[in-house]
Amino acid sequence: MATSYTETKTANPKRGRMMQKANVQRTIFILLAVTPAFAGYVLFTLYPNLLSVYYSLLNWNGISAPKFVGLDNYTAMLQDKYVWRALLHNLFYMVTIPVLVIGISLFLAYLLTNKGYKGTKAFKVLFFFPNVLSTVVVALLWAFIYDGSFGLLNGLLHLVGIDMNGFYWLGDTRTALSAIVPPFVWAGVGLYVVIFMNAMITIPKSLYESAVMEGAGHMTRLFRITIPLISPIIRVSAIFLVLGTLKSFDKVLILTNGGPAGSTDVIGLYMFNLAFGNEAHNYGYASAIGMFLFVILVGAKLLVDKLLPNQSYEY
Structure with missing residues (x-):
C-alpha cells in the first residue's frame, strides 16, 4: 500500500x-x-x-627569584665546548647503537624464523630477557663485566692468554666511550628480535620456496625478500632507536656519570647534571640545552625519514 x-x-x-x-x-x-x-x-x-x-629565558636556580635574561642562555650554550663534546658522543651512539641493534636483530630473527630451529619460543624468551631487567640492573651488570679486578671481560681475556693487568674499561678515556655501546645493544636486541620475527612470519612461505627454486641463497633471500617486505617495521624501529639513543642517559649515568674526564658525557646527562647534579643549580641554562636537544631530535627524525623513506611492497 x-x-x-x-x-x-x-x-x-x-x-x-x-x-x-x-x-x-x-x-x-x-x-x-x-x-x-x-x-x-x-x-x-x-x-x-x-x-x-x-x-630557558631565565637565570634561575629553582630557589631565588628568577631573572629574565632573554637569549643569553642560548648564546652561552653555543659557546659551551662541553655541549658540543656531549653532542659528538650522542652522534657516535646514534650511528653505532641503532645499526648494531637492527643488524643483529634482523640476523637472529631471520635465523630463528627461516632455519626452523627447535625451541624457537625458548630463544625468543631468552633474547627478550634483558628487556625485563631494569636499567639499573643492566648497568650494574655491565659495570661488573668491565671491572678491572674481578670483571668477566678481563677474566675471559686472561683465559686466552691476554693479561690486561687490572685494566678498567670504563675508567680509561681510550675505551670508555666504546664500552658504553655493548650494554645498550645487549639490552635492546631482544625486543627487536621479537618484533622482526613477528613481522617475518607474515611473509608467505611460497616466496621463499620460489626463491630457493631459482637458486637464491639465504643472504639473497634476506636482502631481496625479507628486508624489503618488513622495511616499514625496520623504519619505525630505526626511528625509535635513534630518538631513544639521543634522549637516553640513564645507563651512562650509572656506568660512568659522563667520566672519565667527560669522555662519555651526553647531552641529556649534561643537562641533568646542570639542573640537579651540581650544588649551584641552573634550571634556565639546562632548559635551553633541553630546547637544543628537542631541535636535534626533530632533525634526527627528519634525517631518518630522508634516509629510510616510507615504502610499501606488495606480494
Missing part, C-alpha cells in the same frame, strides 16, 4: 530527531574517549615543554 504524504511528512521529522540524537551521542562518546588522553598530553607533555621554553 502506498504511503500517504501525511505519513511521510510525519515520519521524516521523527527520523531526523533520531539521527540528531545519534550524532549527539556519538559526539559525547568521542569527547569522553579522547578527553583523558588529550588532557594527559597537555598536562604531562605540552605544558612542561612550554614551561621549559619559558625557563
Whole structure:
C-alpha cells in the first residue's frame, strides 16, 4: 500500500530527531574517549615543554627569584665546548647503537624464523630477557663485566692468554666511550628480535620456496625478500632507536656519570647534571640545552625519514 504524504511528512521529522540524537551521542562518546588522553598530553607533555621554553629565558636556580635574561642562555650554550663534546658522543651512539641493534636483530630473527630451529619460543624468551631487567640492573651488570679486578671481560681475556693487568674499561678515556655501546645493544636486541620475527612470519612461505627454486641463497633471500617486505617495521624501529639513543642517559649515568674526564658525557646527562647534579643549580641554562636537544631530535627524525623513506611492497 502506498504511503500517504501525511505519513511521510510525519515520519521524516521523527527520523531526523533520531539521527540528531545519534550524532549527539556519538559526539559525547568521542569527547569522553579522547578527553583523558588529550588532557594527559597537555598536562604531562605540552605544558612542561612550554614551561621549559619559558625557563630557558631565565637565570634561575629553582630557589631565588628568577631573572629574565632573554637569549643569553642560548648564546652561552653555543659557546659551551662541553655541549658540543656531549653532542659528538650522542652522534657516535646514534650511528653505532641503532645499526648494531637492527643488524643483529634482523640476523637472529631471520635465523630463528627461516632455519626452523627447535625451541624457537625458548630463544625468543631468552633474547627478550634483558628487556625485563631494569636499567639499573643492566648497568650494574655491565659495570661488573668491565671491572678491572674481578670483571668477566678481563677474566675471559686472561683465559686466552691476554693479561690486561687490572685494566678498567670504563675508567680509561681510550675505551670508555666504546664500552658504553655493548650494554645498550645487549639490552635492546631482544625486543627487536621479537618484533622482526613477528613481522617475518607474515611473509608467505611460497616466496621463499620460489626463491630457493631459482637458486637464491639465504643472504639473497634476506636482502631481496625479507628486508624489503618488513622495511616499514625496520623504519619505525630505526626511528625509535635513534630518538631513544639521543634522549637516553640513564645507563651512562650509572656506568660512568659522563667520566672519565667527560669522555662519555651526553647531552641529556649534561643537562641533568646542570639542573640537579651540581650544588649551584641552573634550571634556565639546562632548559635551553633541553630546547637544543628537542631541535636535534626533530632533525634526527627528519634525517631518518630522508634516509629510510616510507615504502610499501606488495606480494
